[in-house]
Amino acid sequence: MKGRVIAGGALSLAALLMGGQAGAQASYAPALSVTFGPATPDTPASVTSTVTQAPGETANKTIRVHYPPQFGFNPGFAVVGCPPSAERADACPPESQIGTASAQTALGSFSGPVYFTPDFRLLIYYRGAAGLVAQRIVRYFQVTADGGVDAVVDNLPDVPATSSTITLDPGPKSPLLTPRACGRYTIVGHFTSQNEEQATSPSTVQIGPCDYPPAIDRSWLTPATLTSATKPGAPAPTAILYWDLTAPGASTTVELQRVGTSNALEVRQPLWSKMVGASQGLNSMSFAAAAGRGPLPPGDYRLALTVTDTRGVPSDSTAVTFTIAGPAPSGPCQGRRRHLPRRSRRKAGRRCSTGVRAGAPRHGPRR
Numbered sequence: 079m080k081g082r083v084i085a086g087g088a089l090s091l092a093a094l095l096m097g098g099q100a101g102a103q104a105s106y107a108p109a110l111s112v113t114f115g116p117a118t119p120d121t122p123a124s125v126t127s128t129v130t131q132a133p134g135e136t137a138n139k140t141i142r143v144h145y146p147p148q149f150g151f152n153p154g155f156a157v158v159g160c161p162p163s164a165e166r167a168d169a170c171p172p173e174s175q176i177g178t179a180s181a182q183t184a185l186g187s188f189s190g191p192v193y194f195t196p197d198f199r200l201l202i203y204y205r206g207a208a209g210l211v212a213q214r215i216v217r218y219f220q221v222t223a224d225g226g227v228d229a230v231v232d233n234l235p236d237v238p239a240t241s242s243t244i245t246l247d248p249g250p251k252s253p254l255l256t257p258r259a260c261g262r263y264t265i266v267g268h269f270t271s272q273n274e275e276q277a278t279s280p281s282t283v284q285i286g287p288c289d290y291p292p293a294i295d296r297s298w299l300t301p302a303t304l305t306s307a308t309k310p311g312a313p314a315p316t317a318i319l320y321w322d323l324t325a326p327g328a329s330t331t332v333e334l335q336r337v338g339t340s341n342a343l344e345v346r347q348p349l350w351s352k353m354v355g356a357s358q359g360l361n362s363m364s365f366a367a368a369a370g371r372g373p374l375p376p377g378d379y380r381l382a383l384t385v386t387d388t389r390g391v392p393s394d395s396t397a398v399t400f401t402i403a404g405p406a407p408s409g410p411c412q413g414r415r416r417h418l419p420r421r422s423r424r425k426a427g428r429r430c431s432t433g434v435r436a437g438a439p440r441h442g443p444r445r
Contacts, residue, residue, distance in 0.1 A: 104134035106275040110143065110267030115248065117285055120258045122152040124248040127281075129267065130241045133184075136271035137238040140231070144266045147225030148257035156250040159196035168214065170201065176253070177246040179204060183239045188213075192244060194253070202244065236272045260286030291393035292327035292356060292385050299381065304367050304402045306376050314366040314373035319398065321383055327356030327393065328386045332363060337378040337399070346380070356385050367402055376404040 109130045114123040129141065160170035170193040177192040179202045190203035190212075202215040213235075220228045246252055257263060262284050269277040297320060304315035319332065333351040337344060349369040355361060367374045379402065384395040 104132045106136050106269075106271050106273075106277050107132070108135070108138060108141075108267065108269045108277055108279055110265070110279040110281045112143075112265045112281040112283055114256060114283060114285075117256065117283065119256060119260055119285055119288060121256045122154060122249055122252040123254065123256050124246060124252060125254055126243060126245040128241065128243040129269075131238065133238075133240060135238060136273050136275060137236050138234055138269055139236075139272045139274075140234070140270040142268040143229045144222065144268065145226050145229070146263055146265070148259070148263060149226070150255045150257075152250075152252050152255045154250050155253050157194050157253075160193045160201065161196075165193075165195060165201060168203075168212075176200075176251045177244060179242070179244045181239045181242040183237070192246065198253075200244075257285050260288035260290070288325075289388055290325040291387040291391075292323045292325040292358070293394045294383060294385055294396045295322040295324050297321040297383060297396050297398050299398045299400050302400050304400065306373060306402050306404060312373075314368035315402070316364060316366050317400070319363045319365065319381055319383075321361050321385075321396075323356060323358055323361060323385060326358040326388065328388050328390045329353050330356045330361065330386075331384045332365075333382045333384075334365075334369065335380050335382060336374075337380055349374075374402050376402050 111128045111130070113126050114121075115126070116123055127143065129138070131138075157176055158171075158173050160174040164170050164174075170191075174193045174195075175191045176194045178189065179192050180187065180189040181204055186206055188204040188206035190205045192203070193201040195201060198219055200217040202217060204213045204215070215231055215234070217229055217231045220230060222228055246254065262282055265281045265283065267279045267281070269279070271277075300318050300320070304317060306315065321330065323330075331351060331353050334349045335346040336349060337346055339345060352363075352365075354363050367379075378399065380397045380399045382395065382397045384392050387393045
């Protein structure tokens with residue numbers, strides 16, 4: 079079985095259960111529900127699987143419950159299987175029991191033990207009517223192409239049940255190990271009725287939550303280049319800082335630093351610091367490029383980010399660099415002509431007035 083075992087819930091009582099079919103025919107739509115206790119990663123948890131049907135639905139003939147490959151076999155499983163001789167006598171010993179089963183029908187409630195066999199089958203017993211009625215269901219397992227496992231019960235008797243539940247014990251009696259990673263996993267029930275109708279019902283389970291330390295997957299600034307204010311009193315340029323976290327944390331500290339050089343070494347001057355949120359996924363913060371009482375002057379800057387985990391311990395850090403450029407010239411060639419010789423200034427003026435960049439080569443070969 080590639081080391082994987084699972085079990086799901088199913089029930090159909092034997093036709094000798096003193097009853098007939100339900101009266102009004104309902105649409106065939108069995109529903110599967112699966113829960114784990116505890117629903118923590120890499121745990122030999124108890125598993126409760128329930129199949130429900132509306133009154134009047136056709137009874138199930140085949141139930142196939144698919145568990146994805148992330149669910150594995152419990153290496154600590156320590157149950158001695160029911161011997162073949164005891165199985166034939168319907169007298170499995172208590173040490174081979176790994177869970178219980180129950181069902182609700184129009185004939186009343188039925189319940190009984192679930193036993194494990196050495197060849198990885200489940201023997202599910204239902205008893206009711208003061209012990210006068212008993213039914214044994216055998217569930218077996220098949221490895222699927224995706225590496226998961228199907229828990230299958232086939233050739234069920236034609237007697238409807240509105241609800242049937244199987245609960246497998248946790249710990250060393252649990253053949254199941256939950257996935258190692260936190261997340262949402264889908265377990266799918268595939269059903270075939272006595273009339274060959276088909277139905278599918280998914281059951282999504284949440285493993286976790288996990289307290290993984292958050293990491294900064296990526297970070298960026300929009301826009302990456304800002305232009306300083308052109309007039310006194312004008313507002314500072316604004317931008318939006320984005321960062322993506324792999325898990326939730328307690329907070330993110332954002333520190334603005336001015337970057338310069340001294341003796342060929344990079345110098346970072348802290349200007350301000352803010353504490354903001356740390357949600358899993360995309361985070362953002364809008365800020366104005368200002369410090370103290372005015373906008374930042376042109377130069378190079380960086381926003382340093384430090385995220386802390388849910389206990390407040392720093393878990394990851396990064397930085398986003400950006401530039402504040404000076405104001406653009408107010409006219410063509412503005413600020414450039416005064417640095418040229420007088421004759422060149424006259425020539426540059428003629429070219430600027432005709433829309434030609436000063437100092438640009440003329441079209442065609444030079445003569």
